[in-house]
Amino acid sequence: MTANWKSVVITALLAALASGAATWASATWIMREREAPSLHSIVHDELDLNADQKRRLDAIEARFAGRRQALEAEVRAANQELAAAIAASDGDTPQVQAAVDHFHVAMGDLQKATVGHVFVMRSVLTPAQAEVFDGRVVEALHQDAD
Template sequence: MGLLGGLAGVWLGAQLGNRPDTVTVSLHAVIHDQLHLTRDQEAEIEALEADFAREKSAFDQRLAEARHAIGTSLMESREMSPEVVEAAEALHDVMGELQLSTLNHILAMRAVMDVEQREIFDARLAAALDAER
């Protein structure tokens, strides 16, 4: 039973780690379609997005490695061993780092906006975060 639970955890982690970040995707649409950015704002946000895409790619690699480590540990021990727990905690650590990086990215884009744009953005951000419940 422990093996099945562990496999289910690995599968769930893989599903969550591979799904598009709907909040970020939704905010991207708001930023580019509804905020009427100036050319300078657009250029600054595009640079932020390019930087974040590179950072996210590195996180995706680390997440894949962490999921692999869980699977390897689980297949070796066939139980919820300390190694499996450690590998799962490492995955959660990377996921937490990615979440913080995403929040910093969102705030960096927000800092580029004027007051009116921020009001629209903030309302959409709150709605997007609430929709995840």
């Protein structure tokens, strides 16, 4: 193998490893930043909920906790798949791209489910509570964008 060809392979391998590490780091950060306690805190600490609302929201949160755990497990599995594909590849191969695509689908599924959960929770609130809730959720999303 010529020196130029070796340089290309090494560069491609390092780029793939850096991409995988960045993907893992961003996924870890996103999952940590999107934890339910902040949403839980908004609902339970900032809104004056009645007993029926508390009961209904507790049931909604309990149902979503299991779903969220499954979705987060899928994100972790996709991350492992990506790591294995990068380790087994000589660069940006179809297997690496398939693993990246799997990761993006898993993250998208988690985000869609979380947004759906937000709207299910919102349906339990009075219009005045929903206005406060919406404002806090939008504020949190804007903070994440900064």
